[in-house]
Amino acid sequence: MTAIATAGALSLPISIRGSCKISSSKKFQGIKKGFRVYAVFGEESSLGDKKSQWGTLFDVEEPRSKVPQCKGKFLDVYQALEVARYDIQYCDWRARQDLLAIMLLHEKVVEVLNPLAREYKSIGTMKKELAELQGELAQAHKQVHISEARVATALDKLAYMEELVNDKLLEDRTATESNVASSSSTSTQSMDTVKKLPRKSLDVSGPVQPYHPRLKNFWYPVAFSTDLKDDTMVPIECFEEPWVLFRGKDGNPGCVQNTCAHRACPLHLGSVNEGRIQCPYHGWEYTTDGKCEKMPSTRLLNVKIRSLPCFEQEGMIWIWPGNDPPTATLPSLQPPSGFEIHAEIVMELPVEHGLLLDNLLDLAHAPFTHTSTFAKGWSVPSLVKFLTPASGLQGYWDPYPIDMEFRPPCMVLSTIGISKPGKLEGQSTKECTTHLHQLHVCIPSSRNKTRLLYRMSLDFAPVLKHIPFINYLWRHFAEQVLNEDLRLVIGQQERMINGANIWNFPVGYDKLGVRYRLWRKALEQGAKQLPFNKPM
Numbered sequence: 022m023t024a025i026a027t028a029g030a031l032s033l034p035i036s037i038r039g040s041c042k043i044s045s046s047k048k049f050q051g052i053k054k055g056f057r058v059y060a061v062f063g064e065e066s067s068l069g070d071k072k073s074q075w076g077t078l079f080d081v082e083e084p085r086s087k088v089p090q091c092k093g094k095f096l097d098v099y100q101a102l103e104v105a106r107y108d109i110q111y112c113d114w115r116a117r118q119d120l121l122a123i124m125l126l127h128e129k130v131v132e133v134l135n136p137l138a139r140e141y142k143s144i145g146t147m148k149k150e151l152a153e154l155q156g157e158l159a160q161a162h163k164q165v166h167i168s169e170a171r172v173a174t175a176l177d178k179l180a181y182m183e184e185l186v187n188d189k190l191l192e193d194r195t196a197t198e199s200n201v202a203s204s205s206s207t208s209t210q211s212m213d214t215v216k217k218l219p220r221k222s223l224d225v226s227g228p229v230q231p232y233h234p235r236l237k238n239f240w241y242p243v244a245f246s247t248d249l250k251d252d253t254m255v256p257i258e259c260f261e262e263p264w265v266l267f268r269g270k271d272g273n274p275g276c277v278q279n280t281c282a283h284r285a286c287p288l289h290l291g292s293v294n295e296g297r298i299q300c301p302y303h304g305w306e307y308t309t310d311g312k313c314e315k316m317p318s319t320r321l322l323n324v325k326i327r328s329l330p331c332f333e334q335e336g337m338i339w340i341w342p343g344n345d346p347p348t349a350t351l352p353s354l355q356p357p358s359g360f361e362i363h364a365e366i367v368m369e370l371p372v373e374h375g376l377l378l379d380n381l382l383d384l385a386h387a388p389f390t391h392t393s394t395f396a397k398g399w400s401v402p403s404l405v406k407f408l409t410p411a412s413g414l415q416g417y418w419d420p421y422p423i424d425m426e427f428r429p430p431c432m433v434l435s436t437i438g439i440s441k442p443g444k445l446e447g448q449s450t451k452e453c454t455t456h457l458h459q460l461h462v463c464i465p466s467s468r469n470k471t472r473l474l475y476r477m478s479l480d481f482a483p484v485l486k487h488i489p490f491i492n493y494l495w496r497h498f499a500e501q502v503l504n505e506d507l508r509l510v511i512g513q514q515e516r517m518i519n520g521a522n523i524w525n526f527p528v529g530y531d532k533l534g535v536r537y538r539l540w541r542k543a544l545e546q547g548a549k550q551l552p553f554n555k556p557m
Contacts, residue, residue, distance in 0.1 A: 081113070081114050081117055082114075083114060084107060084110050084111060084114060087107070223522075223524035223527065223535060223539075225375075225517065225523050225538065226517055226520055226521055226522040226523065227520055228468075228518050229373050229468040229469065229517075231261075232260050232261070232465055232468070233544070233545040235343075235544050235545060235547065236430060236465070236541070236544065237342045237343035237344070238341075238343030238345040239343065239429065239430040240339045240340075240347065240348065240351050241259065241339065241340055241341075241430070241431070241462075242337040242338065242339050242462050243257050243266070243276075243338055243339070243340055243464055243472065244266055244338040245337060245338070245365045245367065245476075246333055246336045247336070247365060248365075248367065249266055249274055249338060250268075251272065251293070252292075252293050253293070254266065254267045254288075254289045254291075254293060254298060255267075255289075256279055256287070256289035257464075257466070258466035258467055258470070258472065259342050259464060259465070259466065259472075260465055261467045261468065262278075262342075263278070263279035263280060263287070264276050264278060264279050264329065264340070265277060265278075265279040265288050265289045265298065266331070266338055267293050267298050267309070268293070268296065268309075269296040269297075269309040270295060270296030273333065274309070274332075274333050275309020275310065275328065275331050276309075276328060276329045276340045277298065277307055277309065277310075277311045277326055277327065277328045278311065278326045278327040278328070280326065281300040281302060281303075281305055281326075282313065282324045282325075282326050283300065283302065283303055283305055283324075286301065286302040288300055296309075299315075303316075303317065303318070304316075304317040307326060309331070310325075310328050311325045311326040311327055311328035312325045313325065329341060329342055330347045334353075335353060335355050336365075337474075339351055352428065354428075354432065354434070354460055354462075354476075356476075356478035357436065357480075359480045360456070360458050360478040360479060360480045361478060361479060361480075361486065362476060362477070363477050363478060363479050363485060363486055363491075363495065364475070364476070364477040364491075364492060364499075365474075365476050365477075366474075366475045366492075366495065366496050366499055367472070367473070367474055367475075368472075368475070368503065369466070369472055369473075370470065370471045370472075370473055370507065371469060371470055371507075371511065372471055372510050372511060372514055373465075373468055373469055373470075373471065374431060374463040374464065374465040375465075375541070376510050376513060376514055376517075376523070377463045377471050377473070377510065378427070378431065378463050378534075378537055379523070379537070379538075380506050380510050381463070382425070382427055382533045382534040383530070383531065383533075383534055384405070384418050384421060384423060384425070384530075385405040385530040385531075387399060387421075388400070388401050390505050390509065391502060391506075393501070393505065394498070394501050394502045394505060395502060402420050405418070405420070405421075405529075405530045406419045406529060406530060407419075407425075407529075407532045407533050409532065409533065409536075412552075412553055412554075413553060414426060414427040414428070414429075414536055414537070414540065414554075415427070416532075417450070422438030422449050422450045422452065422453050423435055423436070423437050423438070424436045424450050425533065427533060427536070427537050427540075429540065429551075429554075431462060431463045431464060431465070432460065432461065432462050432463075433459075433463075434458075434459070434460055434461075435459045436450055436456055436457070436458050437456060437457045437458075437459070438450040438451075438452065438453025438456055439455055439457055455479075455480060456479070456481075457478070458477070458478040458480075459475070459477055459478075460474070460475070460476040460477075460478075461473065461474070461475055462474035473503075477495060477499075524538060536552070536553050539552055539553070540552055
C-alpha cells in the first residue's frame, strides 16, 4: 500500500525519464575528486565538441520514450515500483544534464574572459592580479584623501587669515574714529578697550523694518508647479502684498493682485473660468495680465489690476516683485545630477524670513536642538567649522558631511551624506555613497511671516516615490524638524523686537550666516559691488 500511495503522489508535470548506463555509485566519483574551474587549452571549438570530449559520462539515453503511461490509473505494487524506477532514472539523467550545463558554462566563461586565447591564466593567477590592482586602487584613494586634507588645511588657513584681516580693518576703523573724537591719551585708552571687547560686526535688533525695495529686484520662486492646476488658485503674500496665482487659457501661470478692482474682494475666494479668475462678489473676470475682460450686469469698462512678471521653470512658479526690469534668465534650483525629487512641501511660518535663513545657514546647533529628529545620537564635536572660499557664499561643514550654499536672495541648498546616520564625524559628502539634497526657499511674506518652500531629493531608493501616502510621512518629519527650530527662532524674534541683538557675538561656525547678513546689508545700502557674489 505504501508503494501504491507513493506512485499516486508522483503526478509530476514533467516527463519520466529512462534508465541509465552508469551506476549511481560510480557516476560522481571522478567528478567529486577532480571537478574544478579550469581553462581548456588549444584551438577554440564549439560547445558540442567539448561535450564529445568528455566521453560517456554524459552519454545517457533520455528516458522520455520509455515512460509507462499510467496517469489516472490504479497501479499494483510492481507497476508502482516500475514508475518509481523511472523517476530515479529521470533524476539521474537530469543531474547529468545539469552538470553538463555547468561545465559548458564554465567553458563559455573561459572563452569570454580570453576570447583570442593569447594568454591562459588560472583563477589563482587572476585573483593575484586582481588583488594587486585593488592594492594600487587603495593607494590611489589614500593619495586622494591626503590631497583633500591638504586642501582643507589650506582653506582653514585662508579662512583664518581672512578673519585676521577683518579684525584688523575693524580695529583700524575704531582707532580712526577714536582719534577724531578724543585726545591722544583718551584714544589710547579707547584702543585698549576695543581690544578687550568682543568683536561686533553686526547689529540686528529692534522691530523688523519695512523691506527695502532693492530686495524685491530678484526672481522669487513662490509655488511648486504641481500645486497650480488649471482650475485652481494659489494665494500668496510677498513683501506684505497679497497676490494670487492661476493659469491662463494657454496654461501658462499668471500672478495678479489678490484684490478686485470693484469692491476690494479677495479674488482667491472665487474661481477660474476659461483661463480668467472670477471675483466671487459680482463676477468680474481678470486675465493673467490683470485686465478685466468681463463685467456681468453692466457695461464693460477699461479696468486693470496689478500683475507681476510670472514664469514657470523646472517645476516652480517664479515672480518678479521689484520695480526694476526683470533679468532675462531665471536661476536653476534643480537637484544635482543623479537625484530624484521625492517631496515638495509648502509651509507658512510665523517668523521673519531673515531669522529663518539665519537658522538654516547654521548647523552647529543640530546636536543641541534636533535631538528628537535627524541629529538624534550625534556627538558634540570639539570644534565645528564652516570652510568656504574667501569670496563665496558656499562651502562645507567640518566635521559633518554636509555641503551648503546660500543663493541670493533667499535660497539655501544643501547636500547631506547619510551613509552612516548618527556617525557623521570625520566624513565628507564625497565619501558617502548615498545623499539627501535639500532646497529651502524663504519668501518674505510679511515682517513676521515667511512662506517656506521645501524640496527634498535623494540619489537612492527611487521606489520610495511610489509608496502610497509617502508625502504625508515626509511632511510630518519636516514639521517635526521645523518645530524644534521654531520655538527657538520665535523666542529670538520676540527679544529682537524688544531691542536684543541676535548677532551680538558671532563665532567661527557663524560664518555663512554672517556673510548672508553682510550681503543683505550691502544690498540695502546700494553697494555697487555686492560682497561674496560669484562671478557670472
